[in-house]
Amino acid sequence: MKKRFAFVFSLVFITATGFCQSYKVLPSGILITLHPTHANTKHLIELEPVTAAIIHVTESPASIMPEEKSLIAIPPKQYAHFSVTKKGDLIILSTQKLNVSVSLKTGVVAFAHRDGSPILSEMQDSSMFHPAQAGQDKGYTIQQVFNGSSGEAIYGLGQQQSDVLDYKHKSEILYQYNTKVSIPFITSTKNYGILWDNYSLSKYGDPRNYCNLNQFVLFNKNGEQGSLTATYTEANGHSFVRQEDSIDYENLTTVKNFPDHFNFNNATITWEGWIEPRISGDYKFNLYYAGYTTVYMNDSLIVPERWRTAWNPNTYRYQIHLTAGKRTRLKLVWHPDGGISYIGLKALSICPIEKNGNISFWSEIGDKIDYYFIDGNSLDQVISGYRTITGKATIMPSWAMGYWQSRERYKTQEELLSVVKEYRKLRLPLDNIVQDWFYWPENAWGSHRFDKQRFPHPTAMIDSVHLMHAHIMISVWPKFYATTKHFKEFAQHGWMYMRAIHDSIRDWVGKGYVGSFYDAYSPGARKLFWDQINANLFSKGIDAWWMDASEPDIESNSSITYRKALMNPTALGSSDKYFNAYALMNAKGIYEGQRTTDPNKRVFILTRSAFAGSQHYAAATWSGDIGTRWEDMQAQIPAGLNFAMSGIPFWTMDIGGFCVEHRYETAKEGSSDLTEWRELNARWFQFGTFCPLFRSHGQFPYREIYNISPVNSPIYNIMAYYDRLRYRLMPYIYTLDGMTYLDNYTIMRPLAMNFESDSKTFDVKDQYMFGPALMVCPVYKYLARTREIYFPASAGWYDFYSGQYITGGEKKQVEAPLSRMPLYVAAGAILPMGPVMEYTRQTxxxxxxxxxxxxxxxxxxxxxxxxxxxxxxxxxxxxxxxxxxxxxxxxxxxxxxxxxxxxxxxxxxxxxxxxxxxxxxxxxxxxxxxxxxxxx
Known part of the structure; x- marks a missing residue:
């Protein structure tokens, strides 16, 4: 590497507050040595200018900065030009865009523009290092707090399901779970970003855990101190009462505390009484629920009925003020969804970090504090900086921007082919058919072989799909039954997580089979995984990969502690240290494997989990096994927007939701339930038309357009219209696809990305821009035929359908007939539209x-x-x-x-x-x- 200035490797000693301080200028930046007054505080600080607008910061209490290759950051080919000056007790690294200062007295790192105007700074005494060990890995539990800016909104953190867009004054725990994707990256409307380079369980905001309700003084429904009253009522009317001081049944371990032999089918459990805080203040509550759940406080409905299927709970949060010494009546009514269900209600006082709007990252274990500061003139530039660090997005194949049809699942070859044939017969646009799980023999999960009874001619099936001008994606899990040849190939190299085998964990298929997941952190294991799916699937003509359960979900609903035990150790170290990056490594192996095997065919991966850098490996993400409820549809809007603001441009969801309420499964023609089901799917389909990827999927009822509603019925015609509209917009959409690579563009955009000077857009979580031209306003309430829309201050807006002009800068109640979702075009937009097609590039x-x-x-x-x-x-x-x-x-x-x-x-x-x-x-x-x- 060339020397950039005459004083490379110079060593300067400075006396400050009685201690010897020094800094060393390196080719890549500067290394500052502090001599703190006590252990486990900053000793070393290193600043590296990746570009003039991106600064890599590492901090350690050790005497030597730990060196470890990042899983997410691509090493720069060269570092940006910089200079170093001393001003008082400050050492300042300057690039063409930034001045980054380090106080020799406090160790605080601060970021400012070249004109001196401040952007962001660490809080004094907020860098935390507590010694930690996991397996053979020794390190620290770490935390860094930054002084947030007033008037900003914070986006990112991946895809969460709590219906939150702006994380200012809020917190989030970062781990991977079905429906939850955690990415330690935030962006601010002040046009900066922070990428936290750590793979362990992490927290944004408040680093504390939610606590059980016994943190309060509890009173049962009779006013007796010490507990809440829990009333258990079975379907036959038999009931009994227990006094309980917590509602904590959130995983397979804690559900064992339910009463023995209680029949949860069609049962009701009610917790009621009073809570009394010891300290006045605002408290945040975390509701973890499956089944039907309603919460009342002081007899007011705080949480209207929410539902999730028994095996796949969700989180909902709310906040209330409580007064010390004053009782607040609490009532939680729960109808389990049959079998083992999960329920929990915990609380936590609002912490100073949240009150003050500060930014904080905490991680369970790491060698050092390691983060990237990204400056920009716009949110787009901040996202571009993120991809400079973690890798460019790829351009997805043009067919992937069309419509995908899927269901759980096509059970036979004939079923799959009949769907493609029917779409072609009805002249409904379709580009991709998806084969979900269990196409293999029952006892051969991980064999990647088709069951000969149900899929007798897989190569011919795939060829038939291609002859009908469609593509086929297939579900491939990183899971293997212990009896399969593929499992044994991994196991002989030590590339299989064995705890599930030793504990004889059985899955839900048939009699239940024992298996586990491969170790994607091993390069050899990744290569073997590709070789296996190449030999059995890619060589037959499969076009794309659906990487399910890539959290990894070795046993659903296990506690976090046991989840880590199930994937321990990894090839790189303890699962505690590498807990969150499995999906990234899994996608990396497939991407590199396919590009080596067929360098001329674009890779496409759909993965249920993701991490920083997934976009570099042609990976898109969907929002997991969400519920079929209106509130679930609503929550997908900010979930998708924050995922986009986490730097990964391609996102989708199960249109209509995956897990189906029982009332929809049994709905009869003419029933109110079927009417609602059809309207839900129509509204969700309208929304899905304007997501980066357009995909319908879910459990029964079948999700094909013609199965949701009869051909030429009103609902059918609505869905057919939007399917065709998607294809008419393909010149525009494929341009956005190309822009993700050429310009590091973001397709699905919070309004603030396009209208950053209009602060009223900052927390609009149910509208968004689809590219530069289209403002999308989904309707997510049953029977709603109007909705309120904020029109950002700009030159104006046009109704896409009628062309009616609307002035910007105000809210309006607009018409939203079932046949049309409100859709507006920004003044100044240029919108190319093509002909209606049955598949991309047909015409x-x-x-x-x-x-x-x-x-x-x-x-x-x-x-x-x-x-x-x-x-x-x-x-x-x-x-x-x-x-x-x-x-x-x-x-x-x-x-x-x-x-x-x-x-x-x-x-x-x-x-x-x-x-x-x-x-x-x-x-x-x-x-x-x-x-x-x-x-x-």
Whole structure:
């Protein structure tokens, strides 16, 4: 590496507060040595300018900075130019964009713009190191707190299900779970981000655990001190009472504390009494629930009935003020969902970190505090910085941007093929059919072999799908029954987690089989995993991979402690230390394996869990086995937005929800339940049309459009309309796909990304931008035919369907008929639309409609490439720039930039101007790649 300045490796000694301090200038940055007055505080601080706007910070109480290769960060080819100066007790590293100072008195690291204006700083005395050990790994429990900024919103942290968009003044525990994806990265509307490089169980905000209700003075329903009254009532009316000082039945260990022999089927359990805090203040409550759950406090309904299926609980949080010495009546009514169900209610006082709006990351174990500070002029630049650190997103194959049909599950070859045939018969657009789990013989999970009785000719089946111009994705778990050949291949190398085998954990299939998961942290194991699925599936023509249970979910609903035991040790060290990054390593192996096997076919991975950097391995994520409730649909909006703000652009969900309420499973034609089921699916389908990936999936009832509602029925026609609309928008959508790679773009966007100067957008969690042009406003309440919408302050908005103009900067109650989800186009938008197609690229895009929305100037660049290979990495793609001048009402179509094999050289563009007066007469433009200026 070249020396960047004359004083590389210079050593400077400074006396401050009576202690000897020093700093060393390195080729990659500076290393500062402090001499703290007590152990387990900062001793070393290293600053590395990855770019002029990205600073890598590591801190340690040790005398030598620990060196460990990051799982998420790609080493920079070279570091940014920097200079170092001393000003009083401050050592300042300066880049072209930033001044980063370290106080030699306190060790505080602070970030500022070059003009001196502050951005963010560590809090004094907030760097925490407590010695910790897990297995052979010795390290520290670590925490770093930053002074947050007033007036900012905080986004990111992956995909949570608590219906939260803005994490300012809030907290979140970061671990992986079905429906929960945790990524230790946040972005601020002040245009900075923090990426926390740690893989252990972590917490954002409050580092404390929620506590049981016995933290309060408890009184039962008779007013007697010491407990709550728990009334257990079985379906036959038999009931009994227990006095309980906690509601803590959240995992397979704690549910053993339920009464013996109680029949949970159609039962009711009620906890009631009073809680009395010892200290006044705001308290946050964490409800963990499966089944039907309702919470009342002081006889007010705090948590309206919520539902989750018995085996897959969810979390809901609420906050109330409690006064010391004053009783608050509590009543929790729970109807279990049959069999083993889970319920818990815990609480915690609001901590100073939350009150003050500070930013904090805490991790269970690590060698050092390790984080990246990212500065930007916009949220897009912050996300771009994240991908500079963790790797660029790939361009997904064009077919992946179309419609995917799935269900749990296609049981036979005939079932799967019949669905594709029916879509083609009905001329409904479809690009991908998904084969869910259990296509293998019952006793051969992990064999990757098709059951010959149900799938007698898998290669012919796959060929038939391709002949119908569709693609096929298949579910591949990292799970193996102990009796399979593949298990034994892993086990002989020590690449299988063996605790589940030793404990004889049986799954839910048939009589129950013993198996476990492979160790994705081992490079050899990752290669073997690919070799196995390549030999059995990829070689037969499978197009894409559905990586289920990649948390890893070795035994659902185990305690965190036992979950770590089940994946211990990993090839890199203890599972405590590497708890959260399994899905990243799993995707890495598949991506690298397929690119080695077939370098010219784009990889596509759909994984239930993810971690920082997943986008670099062609991995998209879906929101897991969510419920089929309106509140679950509502929660997907901020869940998807925060996932996008965690730097990973491709996200989807089970349209209609996965786990189905029993009333929908048995609904009869003409019943109110079936009517609601159909409306729920129609509204969810409208929302799903404008997600980065468009995918329907779930348990029975079957999820095909024609199975949800009869052909040509109103609900069928609604879903068919939006399916076709998705394909008409494909030129726009595929451009967004390309922008994720070329511009590090984010497709699904909180309003603040596009309207950062309008603070009213910061916590709008039920609207979002889909690219630069479209504002999506899902309807998530049953029978709602209007909804309130905030129109961000801008040049104005147009109703997508009618063209009606609406002024920005205000809220409006708008019409939302069942047939149409509110959808608006920003003034200045240029929106390309193609023909209706039954699959992507069915019709060459020789003719496109270009809609131009008046009100301000606009830009759009139409991206195109071959759609299936990696030639775009070599520069084989094209962009056609469009520029609208609102003053002159002219559209400039610039010279085409770039080319690729099969590129259309001559096009017809039908230009349509939409303004306050309505839609103009179309202007046809013949375009041959050279600049054209059109007066409209």
């Amino acid at each position: 060459p895009a020789t003719e496109l409609e270009i809609r131009v929305y008046a009100g301000c100037n606009g830009l759009f660049s139409l991206y195109e490439d071959e759609g299936i290979n990696y030639n775009y990495e070599k520069g084989d793609y094209s962009n056609i720039p469009f520029r609208y001048n609102d003053k002159t009402k002219t559209l400039s179509i610039g010279d085409r930039i770039g080319n690729f094999n099969g590129m259309l050289k001559n096009r017809i563009f039908k230009i349509v101007l939409i303004d306050k007066k309505g839609e103009s007469k179309p202007v046809l433009v013949h375009y041959n790649g050279h600049k054209v200026v059109v007066s409209i």
